[in-house]
Amino acid sequence: MEFFAPASWAEALETKAARPDAVPIAGGTDVMVELNFDLRRPSALLDLGRISELKEWDVVGGTVHLGAAVPYARIIRDLADRLPALAMAARTVGSPQIRNRATVGGNLGTASPAGDAHPALLATGAVVEAESFRGLRQIPIGGFFTGVKSCALAPDELIRAVLIPTAAGPQQFAKVGSRNAMVIAVCSFALALDLDRRTVGTGIGSAGPTPLAARGAERFLAGALDWGTLSVPVSAARRFGELVADAANPIDDVRGTAAYRRHALAVLATRALRWIRTAADQDREPVPA
Amino acid sequence: MDAGSRTPQPRPGTIGDSPPRPDATAKVLGTFPYASDLTAEGMLCGATLRSPHPRALIKRVDVAPALALPGVRAVLTHQDVPGRKHYGLIVRDCPVLAVDQVRYQGEPVAVVAADDAGTARRAAGAIVVEYEVLPPVTDPRGALFDPDSPRVHPGGNLVRHQPIRRGRPDDPAVRAQAAVHITREYQVGMQDQAFLGPEAGLAYPLPDGGVHLHVATQWLHADREQVAPCLGLPEEKVHVTLAGVGGAFGGREDLSVQIHAAMLALRTGRPVRMVYDRRESFFGHVHRHPAVLRYTHGARGDGRLVYVIAEILLDGGAYASTTEAVVGNASSLGAGPYEVEHVAIDAYGAYTNNPPCGAMRGFGAVQACFAYEAQMDALAAALGIHPLDLRARNAVKQGSTIATGQVIDSPAPLAAMFGELRAMPLPPEHDPAALPPGGYGNTTHGEGVRRGVGYGVGIKNICYSEGFDDYSTARVRLAVEHGEPVAAVRTAAAEVGQGLVTVQGQIARTELGVEQVSVEPADTRAGSSGSSSASRQSYMTGGAVKAACEAVRDQVFELARERGIAVPRDAALLGGKLVSARGEPLADLAAVLGGRVVEQTREYRHRPTGPLDRLTGQGGSHVQFAFAVHRAVVDVDVELGLIKVVRLDVVQDVGRILNRLALEGQIQGGTAQGLGLAVLEEIVTDGGKVRNPSFTDYLIPTILDMPPLGMRILQHPDPASPYGLRGAGEPPTLSSTPAIAAAVRAATGLALTRVPIRPEHIALPGERPGNPPPESASPQSASPENAAPPGPAPLSQEANTDA
The missing domain is CATH 3.30.465.10 (Uridine Diphospho-n-acetylenolpyruvylglucosamine Reductase; domain 3)
Incomplete structure (x- = not known):
């Protein structure tokens, strides 16, 4: 060599x-x-x-x-x-x-x-x-x-x-692994909001032959989101999770099942959405030092 | 009961002190020579060609393409095995190299020696093998009970069936005494020892036609006993020296490189080193038996057990290894550390075309413990009794009879252990600094997280059982050099990381009153010390060193008496002097010895044990019993199925603490290995093929998975053992797993009858075959008692989504 x-x-x-x-x-x-x-x-x-x-x-x-x-x-x-x-x-x-x-x-x-x-x-x-x-x-x-x-x-x-x-809005990333550290993703999810353009970006890992974006979920959320408060109705948050899960194309392998990956992606997506709003709330109402 | 508060400070380096390991600094600095670091002038490197198929006939092997490669010195198949073609620890069924067929994926077919490791590997890959692939036998139940199942070996697929029968478990009148009956089936996945130092050894050809092996192993003499006949050599021509061992845990009981490296060295006339890489290591040693365990427990309304019925299937894989003895343990300890009058246990070991399984820390007792402890929890839930109270009502004590009819004739202080465990503080409900389930993955900010607490209790036999004479031999020398008394200890006992070398030195210092002790390298030129297994080396080789020291001391006293010195019977040696029991000097050791070296060799034997009756399983099969109790606190993200073990607490009785630091290390390690089995570690097979032979996908706990461990060590001495000690290495591995599983059940409300628990078992409990409905009702049971343990249903996503 x-x-x-x-x-x-x-x-x-x-x-x-x-x-x-x-x-x-x-x-x-x-x-x-x-x-x-x-x-x-x-x-x-x-x-x-x-x-x-x-x-x-x-x-x-x-x-x-x-x-x-x-x-x-x-x-x-x-x-x-x-x-x-x-x-x-x-x-x-x-x-x-x-x-x-x-x-x-x-x-x-x-x-x-x-x-x-x-x-x-x-x-x-x-x-x-x-x-x-x-x-x-x-x-x-x-x-x-x-x-x-x-x-x-x-x-x-x-x-x-x-x-x-450079981030123009809140972003989140979450990764599921069966060990608490030093682990390859069973699945992972990223969410980025652009508050200037009012667009939503997503990314899914370990749930398809390539990393992929959930374009349908992005469009749905961009429409469903109240861009002022960054909140959505509960039903819309759930729908967003479902659309993220639907965008995935996972397989059963030794790290996890396809069904689990879809399920976990829906959970991660709805949680990430919630965390983004929490962060927005904190930005609006700064906690006194 | 704690030594720290009661025993006077021991003399430095003696029993009760914690002197540092002699290899500690080198291991921390990375300079310790492990077996894989061995090298010799003119050395060749060996490589193994392994079967890609779990079951196949070998139609043709062509080694010519391998031999044609430059740098290749030898290519050997079964036809080149000089002696016996098969070996084995108990049953001689394992071919040195596959003979006309392969029975598991990874079975060695041919070995190569070449000038370097890369050439050897390429040459192994160049060997042409034509297989006729056959459908593998992979279901142990089918292998055992389906009359149409193919036979893995000509004698059939049963390695051993051991029944245990006590009382009248089938009597309807007996069963009617029970207010609650719980029947469940459990599964234990195939755990790997996951030692970090891969299999390695170096074989030197000797001028007399013999061979000298330097190898990482657990029992030098058992290696020699198996190696020599396969080489066609008398045992005297095979020497085995222990090389640096990077962990063992049972996985080095069976042979790996030994015969192959020796064959290549004898054939080429040059030293040959063989080192497995990580992937090959997963195929190069046996694993823990996966098990399917169906238990029925019946208990009175007050929680007292009435009967236990169990069927335990242990998948031994392609070759017998130690399956026979594993079945003996699983059956004889299958009812757990509980008094129960009526017992029917049937344990089976099966041959299949899955990876061979054999010894691993806990050895059959681990699998049974996971199941019977889950049963105790299910009974407690059905009866509304606290899980520890239910256990306390049934726990064995000194004088109790276990299912085999054997009476526990030394302390079994479970009641005291439960008390200690209850007294240990629980972690705070909410610790903002604690890692959540999902760890570094940022998967929850508290959503879906539920806490659970669970308990586990285990009983483990110490030393070999069922009539086996696993004696140990030690030679001790005492001399005075440069005015200093110096002791030298020689045994063939394998230091596998557990700290045996340190303990041998401590015993010599204690018995001979010296400071300087050298522990010589372990070698077959010494007598057998038995295996570093079964938590037995402190007991057996410790006992042998103690006995040899006592013999040396007696000889010194005899010499003194010959010189006219009055030596009372309770005299001792201390600091180069003979002293009275009160410490008054009687004579100088140097003067008594007069330049002489006193040397004594002793074989130490534990009390004899007997077989288990073939039909009833009755018999005094065990030497000693040891116990550990765990409490686990877990946080579970019930939506994602992710688990963080928040806290583990353990109480163990060890009879007598020889070296607290080493002991605590054993308890830490055993607990972590049990945690691994509970939530992470499994060799996953599909059609007999291993799907995760790497540390990328065979996940062992990291420091972020192992929580703080609270520890209480009790010392109720066993009058039959050296210093009253009780073997300590295995018991914490038993009880940690069921405690964690119970805590996860408490957090999720799920039955979780299989370990390791995977995220999907919690997040999608309906989705998998391994998680049947909570229980199947037994005919006698009324339905309310059979309900699943109470707990929250997994939460819907909606409940946690308010974005």
Whole structure:
């Protein structure tokens, strides 16, 4: 196995163009597991660890440009205000050691339906910035996941950054696992409200061949929600949960049954909606210090 | 009763003190050499080709493609086994390498030695095996009772049936004494030992044609006894030395790499190391028997048990391993730590094409305990009696007779243990700092969360049972070096992490009055010490070390008397001197020894036990009984089915505390393993194939799953055992699981007859086959007593949704 460790982004793109078979590695929390278990024997590894710009984030015109190799621990530390759903998801990733290494870019590259970042990226309408020697392109998250563990990246492309709009309203993320930490999602759900545009974003994890958004539930809630108080009738909240569950396409597997996943998604969706209103209430009536 | 408040401070490093483990620093620093770290000059690496099918005939094996790879030194199949083709701990039914058929997924078919591990693995993959796949036998009930079931072995699918008959459980007049009858069927999933150090060993060929194995194991001599005949060698030509063990819990009782590595070393004339990776480890050792247990209990209105009827099916998988003894435990302890006059228990061990099952901490007693404790709770609910009161009314005590007719002739202080448990404080109802169910997943802000409290009590046999002579051997030397008395202890007992090396040193310091003790590496050049199993090593090897020390001391006294020193019978050794019982010096040890080394070897035996009668199960089969009691407090998100164990409290009687720190570690670990079985740990199989052979999907508790554990340790000594001790490693594993399950039942109102409890069992209770209606009415029962335990129905989503 060959090992490439480019010192710059340009060099990385050159290498990837010459060696599209090279598997990019950043935190290594997916790739190294596959190597250790002998599940994958790539002909080459492309280490992105020396490219410092990938480990930086910036805010440009209300959008967070998150370098592909920013570890989850830094998202929790630095971006909880701007990207609440993603930061909440980051807290559920693996163990502290994993959160120090693992990255959103890696999550996207693996494109597992269980990737913890994906529902938050879907709910917030993130854009994946992919680049190759041929040029830069922006892939809206809704078109990024193309199948089970496959994505829209071309063989010569690398993920440079993820562009995520700064939160314009309350966001939530919840993940069901049978263990209280360090667990792969049985299912997960993210909800993001945009109070300026009065739109609703959702993301569902581990309940279909790809991470997915519940578009019908988004449209329904955008119409049913009282945007002033962020409240909905009980029946509408329940309907929202049902629509989220309906959008899922889960299977029975060793982590859980399809029926349970649908049920849990409906519960998570209605709870997330409730928490968003609770947060809104608290914003309107600040508790005296 | 607590040692801390009563016993005077022990001399440093002796019995009752908690000296540090000799390997503690190295393990914390990561420098401890585990078996997988072994290496030798010129070493080859071994790999195993395993069957992908649970049941198949082998039509053809072609090793040529593997041999053709550069760096491959040997490829061996069953035809290359030099001696006997089969081995086994009790029944010799397990092929060294599959002979013409495979009986479980993962069964070894061929082994390879190559210059490096990667080449070995690739070579194993290059071997061509043609299988004729057959439908696997996967249902133990069908395997046992369906006359049309295929036979896993020519002799049929029954490993052992052990009935226990006491009183007249079938007599309608007896049954009529009961005011309430509860019949339920329970299931226990297949738990794995999940030791963190995978199977590993290094085999050296010896010039005399023999072999020296360094291996992580639990019983060196049992390994040698099984390995030598398969190699066609006399036992003297097979040496086994214990390598660093990263956990065992029963999973290293059976052989793994031993014969394979030795065969490859003998064939190639070079040292051969074999190390399983995590996935292979799940196929490389036996698991805890999954069980189906159907119990009927009858009790009077005051809660006193009238009768217990039980059928216990234990799925032993493809090979016998220790199934026979597991059946013995499940049956003889199947009524639990309760007095009951009328008992009919039938325990069966079955062969199937599921993964082989054998020893795991608790060994048959765990499965029965989950079921009989759930039954006690169901009786308590039906009669409106507090679960602990119901247990107290039936609990055994010293002098009680258990279902096998054996009388408990040493302390069984359950009444005192219940009292201690009741006195321990409960956690606060609402602790804002506590992790909610769902943990870090942010799944609830209090919605759907219900609290429950439950209890569990267990009875475990200590040491081997049913007439087995599991003696232990120890050699102790005493000398004076540079003016200091020094003791050396040698046994073949396996330190598997439990702290036995430390305890051996403590015993030598106690008996010989020395400070410096070396405990030599465990090796078959010493006599057998028996297995590090059955909570027996403190008792047996502790007993052997104590006996050898006493013999050394007697010899020293004899030498002193020969030198004309008057040594009273109650004299002792202390700090390099012979002293009187009051501590007055009588003589210098150095002067008495005069440069001599005193050495004594002793075999220690527990009192003999007898078999269980084949038809009635009556017999004095057990050496000693040990007890633990747990209380569990859980928070359950009843809508999502997620569980957080908030608090566990345990009371255990250990007879005598030898090393409090090590003991507390055992109780912590046993409790955590029981928690794992209650809510997380299961090897899931489908058609005989394992679906989760990884720590990604075989989930063991993390520090966030294991709650604070309150602990009370009682010391009612057993007059028959060394220092009065009672084996301690297993009992907490028994009672933790049913206590947690009971707490989850109390929180949810669901019957939950299967462990591990999965989220869907709570959130969607109607959806699964493993959760039948709360109970099936027995013919004698009136319906009101048979109602499900009271509790809240799972809440609808609406009730919690007011957004």
